[in-house]
Amino acid sequence: MKRGDSVTLVARRRDRLERIAGEASDRAHVIEADLANPEAACAWVEAAEEAMGPIDVLVNNAGVQIVESATETKWEAAEKLLVLDLHTPLRLTQIVLRKMIPRRSGTIVDIASMAAIGPTPGMFFYNAAKAGLAAASEGLRAEMKPHGIHVVTVYPGPVTSDMEAAARTAYEVTAAARHAPIGSPDVLARLVADAVANKRARVIYPRFYALSRHFPNLTRWAIDTLTPRLKALGP
């Protein structure tokens, strides 16, 4: 929005969306929708295009995280996560691509996670969803290139947000956890916007975590060794 684009914002809490939209109300459209509800997850696309014109950039950002022992998570919550973090982005991508291909332009942005590169103990369902989204996203790029469509896969490590704060409180506090680099959402947003503008394949942020892609065995060892225990597991 800060770069002058028109934006449709989709989430459940309308008041928050309207606050953001207020920064440029002539270029922002708000839609309240529960993207974890398969009936509602894609129904907003038509209304968005009627209001703002064809979607040039789809950002699959909405997500939830469950940080809990794999066996404790209620299946209903797990299923909701899998719908929101994996099924909905794939369905929306398919719907929007069918409209982008005849226009021979467009960009899909998938907000995956470092959990896709380095799955983290305590995030059983989230690891699966984000790895699935990242794999789909990486494979789609070359498939869509002949159609003039670009795909950006984003791998955030810890970045300040409600989700990050909640995850932090679920783990015991250790020296390694205290010193892990944490990013800023404003910087990440700028990097993603630059990647769209300059057709970069992926964004890994904070930069420190980019090492993980090049050293998968070391990453696996570090995550298994350094991830703190879940508090809920007790002493």
Ligand SMILES: NC(=O)c1ccc[n+]([C@@H]2O[C@H](COP(=O)([O-])OP(=O)(O)OC[C@H]3O[C@@H](n4cnc5c(N)ncnc54)[C@H](OP(=O)(O)O)[C@@H]3O)[C@@H](O)[C@H]2O)c1
């Ligand atoms: N922060 C991190 O450290 C981090 C790291 C790696 C990846 N990520 C990914 O980055 C993305 C954004 O996360 P965040 O850190 O900004 O988390 P957040 O602070 O919890 O925000 C989550 C966003 O998703 C929306 N959302 C959640 N459930 C929804 C639903 N059922 N329907 C529609 N919208 C829904 C929320 O809006 P409403 O609640 O109003 O619906 C909110 O806008 C997620 O995909 C997350 O997995 C974040």
